């Protein structure tokens with residue numbers, strides 16, 4: 001599906017829930033979330049209808065996210081349901097891995113292709129502080145469980161914030177190297193969250209890149225032009241890669257190939273701005289796959305050429 005600026009939209013991120021077992025400072029609001037009721041959240045059958053609609057307009061890659069997708073029961077079964085839809089090429093997931101030890105094998109067996117795992121610190125006390133009470137141990141076990149289950153190409157995502165975890169850049173690289181996993185450093189985006197002095201904590205990827213470039217054994221690599229990070233490094237001997245996602249300082253809007261659906265079925269054309277459409281109402285009124293596809297096309301055409309840098313919504317609502 002081509003949008004009005006000629007971008008080929010092939011990728012849909014679906015938030016399974018706005019709930020999360022972590023309350024990351026930069027992601028969750030300071031006040032407790034208004035809990036969405038069960039009825040408000042899309043059912044698995046409704047999610048599958050969205051997937052069917054999306055495939056009618058050429059979307060073939062689906063990412064399950066949240067909140068934390070694994071706090072919802074039955075996700076491995078959902079993966080199987082999605083993969084049965086004709087036209088689906090891959091289903092992947094972003095998770096904090098806290099519950100992955102229990103679910104990694106079932107997800108793999110259910111046909112989940114790949115995992116992105118968020119981990120911002122390797123120090124227990126700091127991890128607890130950033131996630132507001134989360135424990136590092138189960139996350140590390142979750143990463144190992146993913147490897148043991150057979151997942152290939154697992155990526156680690158780390159949001160780097162000045163004054164919080166900038167001193168762990170090298171440790172995170174060493175950790176990724178040890179596990180032979182790709183690591184991507186993310187710039188912190190200004191979402192409505194508990195930690196509102198985001199500009200002080202903001203660290204542009206150029207600075208992170210500088211630090212990483214001094215690590216021995218890394219060589220620069222050709223940028224990925226398929227929607228991945230623009231800058232990459234690779235360990236010469238084992239091939240594992242380090243990427244940098246500068247959503248604010250180096251936006252990659254011209255390569256953006258995605259739409260998002262929130263846990264209550266709102267299609268969002270861009271993480272930062274653009275427009276929204278209510279897909280849930282359409283589905284509950286009996287919309288057929290072609291109609292859902294048309295709504296996705298409308299949303300694609302709402303995608304801005306480049307995003308503004310302001311943001312007031314919550315990441316946990318939209319789905320990361």
Ligand SMILES: C[S@@+](CC[C@H](N)C(=O)[O-])C[C@H]1O[C@@H](n2cnc3c(N)ncnc32)[C@H](O)[C@@H]1O
Pocket residue numbers: 020026027065066067068069094095096116117118157159186187188189190191315316319320
């Ligand atoms: C919202 S989470 C949802 C999936 C899952 N719970 C997880 O932790 O990976 C997805 C990703 O968004 C990132 N994220 C959340 N808020 C962010 C922000 N303000 N700036 C940059 N990345 C953010 C998280 O670090 C995580 O990697």
